[in-house]
Amino acid sequence: MDYIEHKMVEKASGESLPVDNSFITPLNVMLLSFLAYTLYNFMSPPKPLVLPPEPAPIVFRTFTPRTLLPYNGTSGMPVYLAVRGRVFDVSAGRNFYGPGGPYANFAGRDASRGLASHSFDEEMLTKDLDGPLDRLEGLDEEQKEAMQGWEERFEGKYLEVGRLVSQEEMGNMTSQTQTGGGGEGEGGNKAAHVVAA
Amino acid sequence: MGVFDAVVGPVDNALTGLFGQWNAYSTAIVTTLVVVVSYYMMNMSDPDTHPGLLARQASPSRVRQEGESATYRSRYIPESMPLTTGLNVKDAGASKWSRGRDGDLRDIWKRAVTGGSQDDGPVAGKTGRILTVLGTQNIIEHSLDDITRQINLIGQHISQQGGSRVALYLPNSIELIATLFACSFHDLTPIILPFDQPDEHVIDMLRRSAADTVVTAPGSFPFDSVVQAYPALRQLIWVVDEGNKHLDWNEVPKGMGSSVNVSTWSDILCDSPADAKTAVPERSDKQPKPIVTFWAYKSGETEEMVEFTHGNIASGIAGQLSAIPSVDRFSPSDLFLPADPLANIHTLVLTLAALYSNASVAFNSVAGGSDDIVLATQGIAPTVLVAPPAMLLKAHEEMMDKIGALPRKVIHGFQSRSLSQYGVMPGASSNDSLRPAIGTTPGKLRLVFVAERAGAGTKPLSSSVLSGMRIFTGARIVYALSAAKVAGAVTQTHVHDYRVHQDGEYSHFGCPLVCTEFMLRDQGYHMTTDSKAEGEIIVRGPCVSGGEASVGEVGKIREDYTLGYAENSG
Numbered sequence: 001m002d003y004i005e006h007k008m009v010e011k012a013s014g015e016s017l018p019v020d021n022s023f024i025t026p027l028n029v030m031l032l033s034f035l036a037y038t039l040y041n042f043m044s045p046p047k048p049l050v051l052p053p054e055p056a057p058i059v060f061r062t063f064t065p066r067t068l069l070p071y072n073g074t075s076g077m078p079v080y081l082a083v084r085g086r087v088f089d090v091s092a093g094r095n096f097y098g099p100g101g102p103y104a105n106f107a108g109r110d111a112s113r114g115l116a117s118h119s120f121d122e123e124m125l126t127k128d129l130d131g132p133l134d135r136l137e138g139l140d141e142e143q144k145e146a147m148q149g150w151e152e153r154f155e156g157k158y159l160e161v162g163r164l165v166s167q168e169e170m171g172n173m174t175s176q177t178q179t180g181g182g183g184e185g186e187g188g189n190k191a192a193h194v195v196a197a
Numbered sequence: 198m199g200v201f202d203a204v205v206g207p208v209d210n211a212l213t214g215l216f217g218q219w220n221a222y223s224t225a226i227v228t229t230l231v232v233v234v235s236y237y238m239m240n241m242s243d244p245d246t247h248p249g250l251l252a253r254q255a256s257p258s259r260v261r262q263e264g265e266s267a268t269y270r271s272r273y274i275p276e277s278m279p280l281t282t283g284l285n286v287k288d289a290g291a292s293k294w295s296r297g298r299d300g301d302l303r304d305i306w307k308r309a310v311t312g313g314s315q316d317d318g319p320v321a322g323k324t325g326r327i328l329t330v331l332g333t334q335n336i337i338e339h340s341l342d343d344i345t346r347q348i349n350l351i352g353q354h355i356s357q358q359g360g361s362r363v364a365l366y367l368p369n370s371i372e373l374i375a376t377l378f379a380c381s382f383h384d385l386t387p388i389i390l391p392f393d394q395p396d397e398h399v400i401d402m403l404r405r406s407a408a409d410t411v412v413t414a415p416g417s418f419p420f421d422s423v424v425q426a427y428p429a430l431r432q433l434i435w436v437v438d439e440g441n442k443h444l445d446w447n448e449v450p451k452g453m454g455s456s457v458n459v460s461t462w463s464d465i466l467c468d469s470p471a472d473a474k475t476a477v478p479e480r481s482d483k484q485p486k487p488i489v490t491f492w493a494y495k496s497g498e499t500e501e502m503v504e505f506t507h508g509n510i511a512s513g514i515a516g517q518l519s520a521i522p523s524v525d526r527f528s529p530s531d532l533f534l535p536a537d538p539l540a541n542i543h544t545l546v547l548t549l550a551a552l553y554s555n556a557s558v559a560f561n562s563v564a565g566g567s568d569d570i571v572l573a574t575q576g577i578a579p580t581v582l583v584a585p586p587a588m589l590l591k592a593h594e595e596m597m598d599k600i601g602a603l604p605r606k607v608i609h610g611f612q613s614r615s616l617s618q619y620g621v622m623p624g625a626s627s628n629d630s631l632r633p634a635i636g637t638t639p640g641k642l643r644l645v646f647v648a649e650r651a652g653a654g655t656k657p658l659s660s661s662v663l664s665g666m667r668i669f670t671g672a673r674i675v676y677a678l679s680a681a682k683v684a685g686a687v688t689q690t691h692v693h694d695y696r697v698h699q700d701g702e703y704s705h706f707g708c709p710l711v712c713t714e715f716m717l718r719d720q721g722y723h724m725t726t727d728s729k730a731e732g733e734i735i736v737r738g739p740c741v742s743g744g745e746a747s748v749g750e751v752g753k754i755r756e757d758y759t760l761g762y763a764e765n766s767g
Binding site for chain 2: 003007021023025026027028031033034035039040042044046048049050051053054056057059060061086092159160161
C-alpha cells in the first residue's frame with residue numbers, strides 16, 4: 001500500500017514523460033513485430049499431414065522344415081508354426097508359442113500331429129527335418145476333427161504367411177522352374193483366373 | 198517495504214516507460230491487429246474432410262505373393278469381409294433387416310418408377326423426372342408410365358419377331374435406356390455399340406456380337422453396307438424423330454432382299470392404345486441375359502467386346518452409391534446429366550445409379566459429339582454431370598486464357614490455395630464472371646464425374662487442372678480410373694480430396710471402391726519391393742467381368758496409398 005501511495009504522490013506532482021510522436025519507437029517496433037508474426041501465422045498454409053508408412057507386407061513363401069526352424073521367436077525372429085502344410089504367423093501369441101511359453105515346442109515346426117493329439121511333447125514333432133513331412137497316419141476321426149478345429153482357429157486369428165513342403169518337394173519345384181517346366185511358383189489362397197487384356 | 202521497492206519498482210518504471218511511448222501510430226497498429234485477427238476468426242473453417250482420411254486411403258493386405266504387390270482395398274472393407282456384390286434389394290413387404298438380393302436392371306427400373314423405400318434416406322415414393330434436351334428451348338419431359346409402356350411394347354415386339362440379341366446404335370436418348378430395360382425384362386441380350394463409328398467397325402462389331410436385331414437412328418447407320426455384309430441381321434427398328442417422321446421408313450431399298458424386317462419405333466408404339474401396358478412387368482426368377490458392351494480404344498483400333506452380367510452391373514452401382522458421402526448422394530432433387538456417351542460402361546453405371554436413387558435424369562444426344570461444356574449442358578441446370586476428360590481440359594484452357602493477367606491470376610491463386618491447402622471450396626470472387634455458363638442457372642452444378650479410360654488414348658488430367666475446374670465450376674470433381682472389363686470404376690478420388698500434388702504429371706486416381714480390389718503385378722523394372730510398389734494393375738471383384746482382369750496400364754502406389762500411373766523411368 002505504501003508503494004502505491006508513493007506512486008500516486010509522484011504522479012500527482014505533475015511531471016509527465018515526454019511523448020514521442022514518431023513511428024519508430026521501441027513500443028511500436030514490438031507491436032509491429034507482433035502484427036507481422038500474427039500475419040505470418042495466418043497466411044502460411046497448414047503443413048500437409050504425412051502419416052508414417054505401414055510396415056511392408058510379408059511375402060508369402062514356401063518353407064521347408066529346415067528353413068522354418070529359425071522362426072521360433074529367438075533373436076528377434078517372428079514366431080511361425082505350420083499346420084497341415086500351412087504356415088501361420090503366430091507372433092501375436094508370443095506368450096504361448098514364443099520362447100518360454102507353454103507351447104514353445106511348436107514354434108518353427110510342423111505342429112499338426114501335436115495339435116491333433118492335444119500333446120505338446122517332443123515326440124509329436126518330426127525328428128528328421130530333411131525327410132518327408134508327417135503324413136499324419138494313425139490319427140483317428142476325433143483327432144482329425146480336433147486338428148481341423150485348431151486349423152480354423154488359426155485361420156481366423158492369425159495371418160497365413162506361407163506353406164510347408166518337404167526338402168525333396170522343394171528340390172523338385174526348383175528344378176522344375178529351372179528347366180522352364182512352369183513350376184508352381186506362388187502358393188496362396190486365391191486361385192487366379194487371369195483374363196488377358 | 199525494501200524488497201517490494203527493489204523488485205517491483207524498477208519493473209513498474211520500465212513498463213511505464215515503455216507504454217508511455219504510446220502514440221497514434223501504436224493505436225493504429227493495434228487496431229490493424231484486431232481487425233486482422235477478427236477477419237481470420239470469422240473466415241476460418243474446418244476442411245471438408247479430415248486430412249488424416251486423405252493421408253492414407255487404400256488399405257493394403259498384410260501378405261503379398263512373390264512377384265505381386267499386396268492387394269489394396271477400400272478401408273471400409275476389411276480383409277476378411279467379401280466385397281460388395283450388389284444392391285441389397287429387398288422385395289416389398291420384406292423385413293427391414295432381411296438380407297436383400299443383389300438386384301439387376303429390372304429392380305432398378307422398378308425402383309425408379311415406384312420411388313425410394315423408407316429405410317434408406319430419400320423420401321418414400323418420390324420419383325425423379327426423365328427429360329430429353331433437344332436444344333435450349335426444347336426440353337421434353339417423359340412420364341415414367343409412358344417409358345414403361347415403351348419398354349413393354351418394344352420388348353414384346355422384338356421377342357415376338359424372334360429376336361434375341363439386340364444391338365443398340367443410338368446416341369444418348371430415351372430409346373437407348375428403354376431398349377436396355379426392355380431387354381432385361383424380356384430375356385433379350387442388349388449389345389451397346391459406341392455411336393458414330395466408321396462403317397467397317399460397325400459391321401465388325403455386329404458380326405462379333407452376333408446381333409440379330411438393331412435399334413438405330415436413320416442417318417448414322419450404314420444400312421446398305423450392313424445388310425450386304427452381315428446377312429444374319431433379321432430385324433431393324435428405326436428411331437425416327439419429328440423431322441423425318443413423314444418419310445416411309447418401312448420400305449427396304451430394292452435389291453436388298455426381304456430378309457430384314459424393318460419397322461419404326463413410333464409404329465410399334467402406335468399399335469397399342471396409349472394407356473395400355475403401363476405397368477412394370479412382374480419379376481420372374483429367371484436371370485436376365487448379360488449386357489454386351491464395346492470398349493473403344495484409340496480411333497482405328499478394334500474395340501474390345503466385354504460381357505457384363507447384371508451382377509457385375511449391380512455391384513458396380515452399389516460401389517458408386519457408397520463412394521459418395523451420404524450428404525452428397527443422389528436424391529430426387531438432383532438433375533443428372535450424362536455428357537458422355539452411355540456406351541461407356543462407367544457413364545452407364547452412373548446413370549443407372551442415378552435412376553436407382555430416383556434422381557431426375559436428362560438425356561442430350563449431343564453427348565460424345567462435342568467437347569464444349571456449355572453446349573452439353575444447355576437448356577437445363579444439371580446438379581450432377583458426367584463429363585469426358587477432354588471436355589474439362591478444354592474448359593480449363595479457355596478459362597486460363599481468359600484469366601491471363603495479374604490481378605485475376607492473384608485471385609485465382611488465392612482460390613487455389615483455399616482448395617489445396619485449407620481443404621475448403623473457395624467462396625465467391627470477382628473471377629466468377631469469367632466462368633463457363635454451365636446450364637441455365639449458374640451455381641447449381643455440385644458434382645462432376647470424370648473418368649480416365651485406360652488404354653483408350655485419353656490424356657490423363659493433372660491435379661492442377663482438376664483443382665482449376667473445381668474453382669471454375671464451383672462443383673466437386675471425382676476423378677476415376679475406368680477400364681474395359683470393370684463395371685463402374687477401378688478406383689476413384691474422394692469427393693472432398695482437393696489436394697494438388699506436384700510429383701508426377703498426372704493426378705492420382707484415388708482409392709478402390711467397395712466393390713473392387715487391385716494389386717500390381719511386376720512388369721519389367723516396375724516391381725514391388727519393400728519401399729515401393731509398381732506394376733501392371735490387376736483388378737478383382739464382383740463388378741469385374743470374369744472376376745479378374747488387367748487394366749492394361751502400369752500403375753504405382755503413392756505415399757498416401759492412392760493409385761497413380763507409373764512414370765516410365767529412363
